[in-house]
Amino acid sequence: GENVEQHPSTLSVQEGDSAVIKCTYSDSASNYFPWYKQELGKGPQLIIDIRSNVGEKKDQRIAVTLNKTAKHFSLHITETQPEDSAVYFCAASKTGFQKLVFGTGTRLLVSP
């Protein structure tokens, strides 16, 4: 089955810096890659996603890149703000039923 690895497990940056979180997946048939943000005491919430027919997708300060050949994808956050502090999860799934396999999470801390 699919296996998703996520690095780093923790990431500390200064406000205004960029942050990058990386994930690798094992199943070449996976073609949908979302990123979820989990704030303290809440459930995860989708922030951006990418499909295998696209190499990059941006939404304001957030971008995701996908390298299907290498089977890895990354989340990029620019101009980080304290409210970006949270745990971020990557995930992967195939078309059809949307059974997501999650990475182990990255705790991002943005210091003022």
Add this chain to the structure above:
Amino acid sequence: NAGVTQTPKFRVLKTGQSMTLLCAQDMNHEYMYWYRQDPGMGLRLIHYSVGEGTTAKGEVPDGYNVSRLKKQNFLLGLESAAPSQTSVYFCASSYPSSHEQYFGPGTRLTVT
């Protein structure tokens, strides 16, 4: 809309006791899921349902049972709780046509 709600928010059980976690969604979603979240392990799928009256096993189903008698509700049961089931449990739901999963706020369960 309340979105996805979970009951209870916290619970402490003794080994061998039973309990049921309730998930309710008011978005008319067909698909519903139960995950557990443990430190360093991300979110792992326990059971899921693709429609009223249907359930299926996920990645870690042992020790749990589920029922989907009504489209808006998805129940997770622990028949004989074990300390290894200490975790935070999240319910989620989604449309068949969309990969985005909407998560509830979670239930923190401790088994002593």
